Amino acid sequence: MITVSDLRKVYRQGSREIVALDGVSLQVPKGSIHGIVGHSGAGKSTLVRCLTLLDAPTSGTVSINGAELSSAHDADLRAARRRIGMIFQHANLMDSRTAAQNVAHPLEIVRTPKNSIRAKAAELLKLVGLEGFEDAYPSQLSGGQKQRVGIARALASDPDVLLCDEPTSALDPKTTEEILVLIKELTERLQLTVLVITHEMHVIKRICDSVSLLEGGRVVEHGPLREVAADLGSNLSRTLLPLPAAEPLGTGVVLEILFSGDSASAPILSTAARKFDLDLNVLAGSVESLADVQFGHLRIQLPEGADPEPVVGYLRGQGVSVKVAGKEAA
Amino acid sequence: MNLIEDLTTNPGITRALPEAITDTLLMVSVSGLFTLAIGLPLGIFLYTSAPGGLRPMPVTNRIVSDIIVNITRSIPFAILMISLIPLARVITGSSIGPLAACVSLTIGTVPFFARLVETALRDVNSGKIDAALVMGSTRMQIVSKVLVPEALPGLVAALTTTLVTLVGYSAMAGLTGGGGLGQLAYNYGFQRFDTLVMLVTIVLMVILVQAIQWIGDGVSRRVDHRSAATAGRKARRHEPKAAV
Structure with missing residues (x-):
């Protein structure tokens, strides 16, 4: 388990103070994957460096399984x-x-006997799917293979915590997918606590159980993936279930609706259309499965002149989040 | 032919040359060894003690840097060599001969080599150092397991350049009684107008420098695994199988 509380990092540049981290707190329970997303400049890199004490935080604490690092x-x-x-x-x-020697590196520094190092390195390379690549130098490996060696090396000291700093940002989509599957698999198999720092929402969707949004050195939104995704109108929900921009047709009321779980599989829209005898227009939509829950995010338009109140009331009654996006023009 | 006959009868060549060659090789190898032994740690110190380094020591770093700059840039080697004659006498018991020359040669090239070492170490990606720090490496382990092995091709190239410089410096040392090819060329070629000895000396110096450069380049390439082209020469090519 990782606990970060009130982490602050202030850089001094001449007489100016630059606040890179402004009181970041988070908790990642054992066996789960937590994602930290943010744009460049949000403080992601500083956070990683402070978590491993490569940079000393100005204040605040970082502890792993109760042992304080800071x-x-x-x-x-x-x-x-x-x-x-x-x-x-x-x-x-x-x-x-070579690949095997890279994996052996963390073991060498704690003076593990040579024989067990060799066996462990071979075993770890097999675990990440690189059997037979023991003697290859990094320059002979592809980007994805290098990252696999990196993962094997990270696991060599039997860590409790795996810290991933933009693990797939330099990889192509197919390789990204394979590396993410590997991280997810290893997390389950080895009961790791994983913290993934990334700017790619795709990584969060694919493997994270919970997520924090970092902005200007602060965590502005956080929570389990299914909760933040279900929070219609939040920044994280909007980026997790993005809607393409679409011009409304005519002047009918535009509704933004978000449904999840059971209501996602029920034919709510057509039921509503029949019930109120309305032709509903879907302007944009995004339907996805996040953390094993089905989510639907739609922008729909009612016909001109239709009263949105009963429809909104009905949908809300069915457990759907609704936001009236544009009022009918007078 | 006249030239062949000259080559086999000229006492400057038949009697003085073999000794001159051994003296030069002795000067280059002994001072090269000391330069490596002193300059490598010094270069590592310059790198690790720099601001933002593994163990920043700004004041000491500044002082050492200044001394180095002054030895290499302000004082011409010929002057440095003469001024170090008393020191050579203290250390080796003599002010002439190749071993005495090694004292000034070493002191003259250590700063030069240390700077090259520092530059080679700077080329090591800081991400590799971060990775090793997160593994829990000590500073010594960073130096021995990351900095030196990763910078090895650059370090070998630095040593090659230093040895080539030493060949030149050793010739200069010959002028103040160090012996070697420099002294031979001076005594026979300059003072006795013996053009043949002069030419032979020049050819030998060129061969010596070429040999050092050639061996250095070869070793540097052998220890370089940074590009697939050179790494592939030793290990077999690995074709991606299932894994990507």
């Missing part, structure tokens, strides 16, 4: 860091080492 020094800090496995955007493998 107050540790030298030997204690090194011991605490060994509980963290980290995956980087560009894998950051040593070019002078």
Whole structure:
């Protein structure tokens, strides 16, 4: 379990102070994957560096399984860091080492006996699907293979926590998918606690159980994926279930509706259309399964002159979130 | 032919040359070894103690940097060499001969090599250092398992350049009694107008420098795994199978 509380990082640039992290708090329970999304400049990189104490936070604490990192020094800090496995955007493998030697690196620094290092490195490479690549140098591997070696290396010290810093941002879509599946699989199999920092919403949708939105150094929205997605109108919901921009046709009232779970599978719209004898127009829609829950986000338009009140009331009664987007022009 | 006969009878070549060659090789190898032993740690120190380095020590770093700049840039080697004669006498017990020359040669090239080492280390991607830090590496482990191995091709190239410089410096050391090819060329070629000895010396120096450069480039390439083209020379090519 990772607990971050009130983490602040202030950089001094001459006489100016730049607040990179402004009181970030979060908790990731064991066995789950938490995503942190944000645009560049939101403080993601600073957060990663502060979590691993590569940069010392100005204030606040980071603890992993109850052991506090932020107050540790030298030997204690090194011991605490060994509980963290980290995956980087560009894998950051040593070019002078073969795949197996890269995986062995974290084991060498704690002076593991040579024989067990070799066995463990082979086993980890097999785990990430790179059997037979032990003697390949990073320059002979593709981007996805390098990232797999990076994952194997991160797991070498049997960490409790896996920290992923933009793990797929340098990969193509197909490879991204494969790496995400691998991370998800490993999380379940090894009961890891995973923190994924990314700017790609796709990564959040694909593997995360919960998510935080970072903006200007603060967590502005957070929660389990299914809850934030169901919160119609929130920034996270809008980016998780995006609607293409579409011009309304004519002057009918435009409604934005969001349904999830059971109501997503029931034919609510056509029932409403029949009940109120209205022709409903779907302007835009996005239907997706997030965290194993079906979500639908639609923009619909009522016919000109129709009164939206009863329809809105009916839909809300069915457990659907509704927002009246545009009032009928007078 | 006259030239062949000259080559086999000229005492400058038959008697003085073999000793000159050994002296030059001795000067280059001994001072090269000391330069490596002192310059490598010094270069690592310059890199790690720089602001933002692994263990920043701004003041010490500044002082060491200034001393280095002054030795390499302000003082011409010929002057440095003469001024270090007393020190050479203290260390080796003599102010002439190849071993005495090694003292000034080492002091003259250590700063040069240390700078090259620092530059080579700077080329190591900081992401690799971050990765090793997160593994829980100590600073010594960062140096021995990341910085030096990852910068090895650059370090070998730096040593090659330094050895080539040493060949030139050792010739200069010959002028103040260090012996070697430089002294041979000076004594025979300049003071006795013996053009043949002069030419032979020049050819040998060119061959020596070429050999050092050629070996250095070869070693540098062998330890370089950064591009697929060079890495593939040793290990077999790995064709992607199921994994991507």
